[in-house]
Amino acid sequence: MELLQLQYFIRVAHLEHMTEAAESLYVTQSSLSKTIQRLEQSIGVELFDRIGKKLKLNAYGQAFLPRAEKALFELEQGQQQLLDMSKLRQQSIRLAVTNASTLPQILHTFRERYPHTPLHVQMCATEEMEQLLQSDEVDFGFASLPINDERLDYEIVCDDPILIAIPRQHRLAQHRTEPLPLIELADEKLVGVKKGYHTRDLVDQACQNAGFVPQYIFEGNEPARLGAFIEAGIGIGFIPASGIPAASDQLCLVASEPPLFRQIVLVWQRDKYISAAAQEFRKVVHEHFDRLAKKSDFNKNNC
Template sequence: MELRQLRYFIEVAERQHVTEAAENMNVAQSAVSYQITKLEEELGVKLLERVGRNIKVTQIGNIFLQYVKNALKTIDEAQEKINEYLDPHAGTIKIGYPTSLARYWLPTVISAYRDSHPNVNFHLRQGSYSYLIDSVKNGEIDLAFLGPVPMKDPDLVAKILFMENIVALLPNHHPLADRKSLFLSDLRTDPFVLFPNGYVLRKIAVEACQQAGFEPNIASEGEDMDALKGLVSAGIGVSLLPESTFNDSIPRFTVKVPIELPKVMRTVGVIIPKHREIAPSEKNFYQFLIEFFNKLEQYK
């Protein structure tokens, strides 16, 4: 059973005329008749029968027609997906991202990319640090933003796009709210609001406090950036968060204060699988990211 036989059969069945079907497909009438005869012989049933000058689809032929049309539609859709996959200016880019990059950097780079690649679609998936790493390794996604960047993982290609400061977020009634900068040790007696255990931003904050000579008193936890900012706004405690999460705005009733000592920073970048080829559209986007942030660095 060949695809061309199925396509000839559909054309004849819908037009109920061999000559018209052949002309529409730019094929010789004899070729169409021959291929349909071969199809009927292989199936062992009569699909079409002649009624005067026209063709009539048999009862079993009508049943077969519906299945064949559905099958060819699926095949055609699969071919479209392959063509889309091979086109670096189209296709669907699957991106994983953490909550800390969701508000500013993710929409910024996607918007910039779509200006020159309007036919590209994006499938976005938010996840924790470990989830994003595992998803790239197991093929669930092929590209993920991360901070900090896991540079030593043997299964990943990791590229640092930029570095950013971790800053203190304080309630606006805090005694240090008017400071231009502070030492992290100045917050040793304050309650902290941080991400739960297992989140990399909690690890960064706790290790920074330990470097400053104290264990943070973690009074409350939140699983996303807005929750933590809301807790600080309510006066529940202070927090340590990436500076880029305040690019659009600083939450009401809070102030952002740079940390002078120790200097707390994180790398932010992108990871792709090391031992698996990624789609052309994703490879194109990956190169765009590197060039995009290189240009930003030049203008600093």
């Protein structure tokens, strides 16, 4: 059994058409057909039911396909590992992120250490991030739980408190020294991100558990801009501690009761070889959040 035979078999299995498969592989139909026949001879069974130029995987082919794909995947991962070890190519880091509040500091540290390692970052929704990881278009995803694709692995890098941000002149901000019960927001106007953002979903569920439906006066898709609306007195908002803007004397930041947290995770494709550059990036991520945990008490009242 040869590597080329596996590659050709997988392509024909997905297209189920000899002519189309041959064109996509840039080989003649005759050459492709002979390669598939040699594979079947070496295995001892036919893998396709043939109807003219159209092919359909039979029971043997259906059983063999996932194993062939796994074998080819492992060989490609092994080749990438050897290339990394021998430094035959310049490595890069490709990221898909669903929240970018902590990313600038992480990227700054990484670029200082590895100035010649190319970086590419794209913002996207969780579902798109999962698709990019599965298609091997990015090395890591940077997101909040939950991650729904069981083919992906992840590690929690931070338990990120979600704080209530109140305009300083608001009555709820006056002399606030204790966590604020969520029920006290029942009659307040809120500013927040749109439904579908993980933080918004967490907040809405917590408010409903407290006995009320939150009333939004503003809903946006740029989390970083919420602070400006709150400072302007438009309403009260919820801001993850890691995304708190530069110190402002117009905002009071206070923990909620019960407390709210989101879990920030680093996500990657299961069983995928992680390059040396990607491993160094993961190290920088861990160091960043370790420093943050030691330096800051996110639960401390900031009024």
